[in-house]
Amino acid sequence: MPIVQPCWYHSADRPARIEKIGPDGARHAVSIIVPTRNEAINLPPVLELVWPFADELIVVDGHSTDGTRELAAECGARVLLDNGKGKGAALRMAIEAAQGDILVFIDADGSHDPRDIPSLVKPIVDGVADHVSGSRMLGGSDELHATLHQFIRLFGSQMVTLSINYTNNVRLTDCQNGFRAIRRDVARALDLHENITTIEQEMVIKSVRLGYRLAEVPTHEYARANGESNFRVRKVFARYITSWLHYLLFWRPARRLPRPDGELTPSSSSGSSGSVNPVSHA
Numbered sequence: 001m002p003i004v005q006p007c008w009y010h011s012a013d014r015p016a017r018i019e020k021i022g023p024d025g026a027r028h029a030v031s032i033i034v035p036t037r038n039e040a041i042n043l044p045p046v047l048e049l050v051w052p053f054a055d056e057l058i059v060v061d062g063h064s065t066d067g068t069r070e071l072a073a074e075c076g077a078r079v080l081l082d083n084g085k086g087k088g089a090a091l092r093m094a095i096e097a098a099q100g101d102i103l104v105f106i107d108a109d110g111s112h113d114p115r116d117i118p119s120l121v122k123p124i125v126d127g128v129a130d131h132v133s134g135s136r137m138l139g140g141s142d143e144l145h146a147t148l149h150q151f152i153r154l155f156g157s158q159m160v161t162l163s164i165n166y167t168n169n170v171r172l173t174d175c176q177n178g179f180r181a182i183r184r185d186v187a188r189a190l191d192l193h194e195n196i197t198t199i200e201q202e203m204v205i206k207s208v209r210l211g212y213r214l215a216e217v218p219t220h221e222y223a224r225a226n227g228e229s230n231f232r233v234r235k236v237f238a239r240y241i242t243s244w245l246h247y248l249l250f251w252r253p254a255r256r257l258p259r260p261d262g263e264l265t266p267s268s269s270s271g272s273s274g275s276v277n278p279v280s281h282a
């Protein structure tokens with residue numbers, strides 16, 4: 001099988017520049033976190049294009065057997081070995097280990113264009129959001145349409161999004177995208193527990209419930225460049241349902257957490273601009 005380069009690899013239509021100085025003059029450090037499981041073929045172009053944005057590059061690996069960890073280390077990434085429980089557990093480990101004050105999560109399979117990282121990070125640097133999710137509904141997706149399997153994923157994802165919207169008075173469009181940026185202190189305050197990809201919806205529901213400012217920016221999801229998805233609907237279906245019901249119906253924050261500046265988080269974001277979608281409290 002020939003190796004396919006991600007289709008974003010050669011596009012140079014956007015400047016590969018990231019603004020890290022906030023309105024208060026403070027410089028933010030960005031940790032980019034890449035979960036991997038047997039992604040040696042897909043990883044090099046991803047790491048090459050994320051490096052210019054990163055103050056720290058973490059590859060958190062799920063016991064790959066194809067040399068992913070060695071390759072990541074050769075590329076200069078800090079390599080962590082997850083506990084074998086899944087992508088969610090891997091992200092939790094990376095959240096604890098990361099040193100940057102802004103964390104960016106991007107998949108290793110070529111489905112996310114690293115050139116979208118500046119727009120994910122910008123609302124946090126500008127001080128108008130605490131957590132920014134890429135939205136495939138706003139930016140399009142090659143991965144969610146065409147087959148029955150993809151339809152089931154899209155349908156499930158939209159049901160979860162709708163239920164979060166109507167129970168929390170927000171207007172999210174995508175709550176399960178793996179491509180997102182979040183302040184490190186916020187990610188740690190969420191006290192995440194999910195071991196698999198249900199961690200995405202856990203992050204979103206808890207951010208909303210705790211009053212953190214959530215925003216979305218359009219990001220396109222490409223079909224993975226090579227290999228097969230690790231996602232198996234049948235294997236994770238039950239956990240998606242129980243996790244969704246648990247966080248939606250039963251999980252309540254003990255209290256709204258104070259932001260590090262001492263203020264309680266406001267109930268709506270303000271000042272966001274351009275293609276940023278402030279989802280809070282429509």
Ligand SMILES: Nc1nc2c(ncn2[C@@H]2O[C@H](COP(=O)(O)OP(=O)(O)O)[C@@H](O)[C@H]2O)c(=O)[nH]1
Nearest residue numbers: 035036037060061062086087090107108229230
């Ligand atoms: N560390 C770690 N990464 C994983 C694991 N499972 C999947 N990944 C990575 O998580 C990302 C998303 O997984 P993928 O298989 O593409 O699933 P999909 O995008 O949901 O279809 C990819 O970068 C995978 O290599 C795991 O158990 N541990």
Ligand SMILES: [Mg+2]
Nearest residue numbers: 107109111224
């Ligand atoms: Mg994928």
